[in-house]
Amino acid sequence: MKFDYDVIIIGGGHAGCEAAAAAARYGANSLLITHKKSTIGEMSCNPAFGGLGKSHLVREVDALDGVIGIASDEAAIQYRVLNQRKGPAVRAPRVQADRKIYKKAMQRILSQYKNLTVLENECIGLLIDEGACCGVQTLNSDEIYAKAVVITTGTFLNGLIHIGKKTYPAGRVGDKPSLHLSDVFQKFGFQLGRLKTGTPPRLDGRTIDWATLEEQQPDQEPIYMSYLTDCIQQEQISCFITRTNDKTHNIIMSNLDNAPLYSGQIESTGPRYCPSIEDKVVRFGERNGHQIFLEPEGLDSHTVYPNGISTSIDEKIQEIMVRSIKGLENVKIERPGYAIEYDYIDPRELKLTLETKKIRNLFLAGQINGTTGYEEASAQGLIAGVNAAINCVGNQEFILDRSDAYIGVMIDDLVTKGVTEPYRMFTSRAEYRLSLRIDNADQRLTQKGIDLGIVKKNREASFNAKLSEIHDAMNLVTNLTITPNRAKQYGLKINQDGKKRSVLDLISYPNINLTDLYPIWPELSRIDKSVSAQIESNAIYSKYLERQRLEIVSFKKDESLVIPVDIDFNDVKGLSNEARDRVSKMKPATVGQLSRMEGIDPSTVLKILSYIKAHRKISEMSA
């Protein structure tokens, strides 16, 4: 067979962009197919990146030389660190991003990849040969052949928009849905489900009475999304806060028959952490209003995103409702809010590489796998894209596990447990949270990326420079010591036990920071901020990091017990029918994954384990 490309990526959203870039960095000759070139890198929902859990994903993608971090820094018009007063493991940067600048940045970055082509077309079918995907069918009936295909169609699969009693098929407002692909998946027996998500109305900022509203200013000292960024690139602006009131709530309560979520028009599940304003009022209506963040969508745009009032209630009522809110009394709605229902593929259909188990060389990433959020999509895009490229040359697959990265936590959750609502990352999902921090994503992942060959020279150089800085700084903080008596003279409260303390010892006290020690040792102030942040974090959490390290050792042990892909679970004696069904369907990759599956008890794990061990012994004997 003659291939036109190595990897084809369908969709130009956040998953698609990252997948295309990753495949190209790995060296694959790649083709990105999108409905509209101009919507590549579109932020379909809120104009922001990062936040808790999500900024962890961005940093990890960035550590592997992905594109989301650099593009969001380029478009950042407000930097804010969440949880500033909590510890470093749960601090998280968040940026408001200029929608147009982001899109432009993403399109420019992708255009710099020499081995990446962009094609404006619609994919209406997959070319399958002997259980393997070998290309796509496009609308004008061209067949394009490739060694692997990554599908990242977001909410476009059978997308159906609801506004009040009105419904119509769409991928997002202004874009056609992908109707054909759903049929393709159904034909191949994929388990499909249906989810719902929503977006608020967009407001004309010129009609908002800003003077009456609470202002939220940007941080003075920003924390960037990418390790490579070293300065602010756009003018920084404020967001503003207002809130709903009794009047707003009454309008919603008396119009629930015009709300598709409550009239029975929408039956699929939406995310609990991002409810519509209808949901909030029905469930928590007694509250003294719900806050709304008014987020400008860009520097030269008047559009404002009112974060907190996602709605699909009737268009006219949206206007009455919004105008009941302080500061929005005369507001003009540019575009109404809406809910969208869409098909997703049960992610338990996927391997940890995001390749489907049913069709070889076919990968899925992003919202199609039941997730939500730009960052979640982007992280999956990277894993799918790089593994699609790896598949073309038959190298060792690239998998991050739960102890490596949030990316690993997310993908393991998805493919092992499936989803019941759109999946979003939270830091509470990561059992090794104190080890997986935004300050050390590069230490955790960049070397892996270099070994894999997906990290470009400039990042490799800056990473190595930081490594040697950390090395030098570590020497410094372990070698500089002080007696308790002298420390007392500097006002440091430590036990007067006569034992000398190193700088590292001192900063592990909760009330001593590295900056507190500058008067004693001025040379400490020469340590770069990103380096000192990492050293301080390691010192603060040292006790817990050691505990987690031990847990990770045993976790890795179970993860390293690979279940052979060709195992026939019918040959394993003594499994219950239910357990046999579950494992046959799911085909877990490792004993660790097997033991995390729902409805699998220890005896099932052991029976499978001893079956594998028996087989290995037999094959060793025959060899």
Place this chain on the structure above:
Amino acid sequence: MYNTINSKTIYALSSAPGKSGIAVIRVSGPEAKKIGNLFNIDLPDPKKVQIAKLVHPHNGDFIDKALITFFKSPNSFTGENMVELSIHGGKAIKDLIFSILAAEENFSYAEPGEFTRRAFLNGKLDLVEVEGLADLINAETEFQRKQAFDQMEGKLSNLYTKWKGQLVKNLSYLEATIDFVEEEISPEIAGSQIKDIRVVLSELDAHLNDSNKGERLRDGFHIIIAGSPNTGKSSLLNHLSNRDIAIVSDEAGTTRDSLDAYLDINGFPVIITDTAGIRKAKTEVENIGVKKSQTKMKEADLVLWLMDSSINKNDGIPHNIKDKSIEVWTKSDISIHENKDIIISTKKDQGITQLIDIIGKFVEKGCRTEGSFITRSRHRDALEKTKNHLSMIAKNDLLDVEVIVEELRSAVNSLARITGHVDVEDLLDIIFKDFCIGK
């Protein structure tokens, strides 16, 4: 649910539960050699046996004389470093050693089958041996945990469930303050969670210190012989003392009531005490004796209520002790009654064996209501660990919330070894139910 913690060092009683002459405690894992430091003994060379005095790490008290064997990795049953302590089988000694081991951070009471499982994973067992292992694990792990938990005395399982519910809620609320920082969650919430945690901690502390529960096994099952004067109480006590089930104490300096008999019935320690006869007192001195008898009966685990079968008089068991008493008719050799359920003669040695059998059933029932010995040790280990993590939170005001959560997660996971697994989804369910999330 299923997780090898091979970084953990595990320990357990390997000999039979209950009272025995010698008990063997097995320790396996990366820190097994720490036993040496912990009890201030020198470990022998691998596979050599050595006698040593175990010393309490905190107060320096002498614990027991023990035989120590050290198996060096990989030449041990599990393939890891292993230490075996052969100690005297007293309950108090075992409990003390277990509590010392439980206090070590990386030590855990072994899950059932865990030694075998480690042996299997380290390639120390052949396939034939493995065949039976799956069934063994099936019977002993999650299923058994659940069954043991379900069968646990109602009060106890309710208490553990209550603590777990409370801690999971505290954990959810604290997680909410981390992950949903922009959601108008009141900052006071964190403080009130810590308050709740302190309450659980003090309850847990009291529970662990409550000697009632362990006492029955540790100090013996208490039986009181009671009844009207001259029904043969002392004769029965003397008779039981002289049988070969009586224990002769070898512990020096033990003060003991001359009216006690120490017996070993079905492997459990039993203490039988005689009391003054119960009747309407004629003198003040006698009245004191009767009151004392009544108090003892209330505290007893079992009362043998003796009645004279040679005279036609049914005294009837006092109402307040009816459910823990057995009617025993004495003097069967001169009985004027027939067809009594339990009737004995100490003079003729009639019915005594049957009586001991019946007592044995009560003792077993009485000692087993709290679960078997091993299960209880696992529970104690889990509760001790829970307590240690909660204490870290309670005694340190400066901890960052994510560190508090880390300790609290560990506490909940320890408690979950008794009460069942807790998932992130359980936390999210609580968060989304109780807070309006959705910026």
